[in-house]
Amino acid sequence: MGALDEQRTWKVRQAPRKRFFSVATLARALPRRRAIKRLALYALVTITFYKLSKLLLPADHPVYLAVNWILVCIHSFFHSTSSIDSWLLTTKGSYPVDFASRVGILVKTGYGTRERLPAQLEALGLREWDPERAVAVADFAGELNLTVGTVPVRDAVGELMEYLEPRGWGGAERFKKYVPLRDAIVAGDEDRALSIGRNVGWELDALKFIWGLGILHKTTPAKDWYLILDDDTYIIPQSLMALLSHLDPSKPHYLGNSVGDYRGRFAHGGSAVALSRAAVDTLYRLHGDVTYEAHVNSLTETWGDRLLATTLQKIGVFVDERFNHLFNGESALDTRIWTDRFCAPLVSFHELKRPEDMRAVGARLEGLRGPVLWSDVWPLFGGGEMTGFNGRPMREGRDHVGKLTEGVSRTTRGVGTAEKCMKLCMRDRRRCLAWRWDSGSGECHTAPWMIVGREVEGAVAGINGAWAADLRDRCRG
Incomplete structure (x- = not known):
């Protein structure tokens, strides 16, 4: 007997016994009501404990952080991302932002990746360098050529070394790794400098966050918002402004793609980080002791973006989890378009390591008006018509799944054909948006997202075109 037949039989059996049906329904509802009451009680206790811990404990105390994380989880349980996205897109913001004059940009690069910077700045529309708008920091000092003019690059690592050396930190291991790079650059030994820069550049990057943000704050006119970007990150200004226009810059805000555990939830640097005027002013003008401690901690902290978060925690500023799904840590072709993000504004791309990839993204999005949604990535970057998969459901030599996530994507082994995988x-249908079959291994991968993807030898892929088109049409409605 099929599921539909069983449902119909159940309805027939219950029809003449309405009183029994209502009693049974009530009996089933009681445990649910008790669960809701318990959840409400837990929330009340947690909020009370949060208020007490806020009064009695430092803002970066593990207990305070744990309680704060529980409150975030409770908020997420009762508020869907779609409700957040709807008011971002349909309600006019009370705090309009001019991207050209009211947003300061810090770009971090390195000697081993410096060829990315001109392409990134040009893609962002900064073809003429404006020192009142942006600062570029690296592990070297010099100038890079743009289409019009040059970009001055400040050696944040060298400046930090000069600052900390008289205070007894000149012998730090990271400075020992930096000095050979500096010496090779000064000696004009390009091959050696590139080799050192590519080997230790990721480690020296942790030294640039706090120092570089301080340079931006000190040397540019006061801004409403400050961005921190890696040199392979692209920002979509229209989407970012749609978000920032709803937030008061005079209040401390810390935004990005949050990752990590409750002790140090941080905005992933590659996905872009946004900080309000109040957050940056409070850190650099009122808490010199905290910034000094952060400079020292940067000598041992693995990730500079996590150091930024743990530093902000000390002054009571935490990453805002409501908007983490708007920031993206993947390239345009590899962006996973999740079913619950179709109608959300997309703020960033990452992993655009080749200058030609960065320029291609900038050219594709140049001139667009209004926010770019996650679902817009599919048509903008060559995914084609979604409903086209209804008539021609399989694409040979393609991949529309991308990287797999344990516990979310599914892998079935021993699948003999692409048709069986499909x-x-x-x-x-309500869990699988895209699939990929690997002819060599006979594995079938399915996922609740889709990517535009790349050519992959021996693969056959497709998407659930009807479902994808339905999700996209809901955004338009």
């Missing part, structure tokens, strides 16, 4: 996906 059928596995279509059976699970």
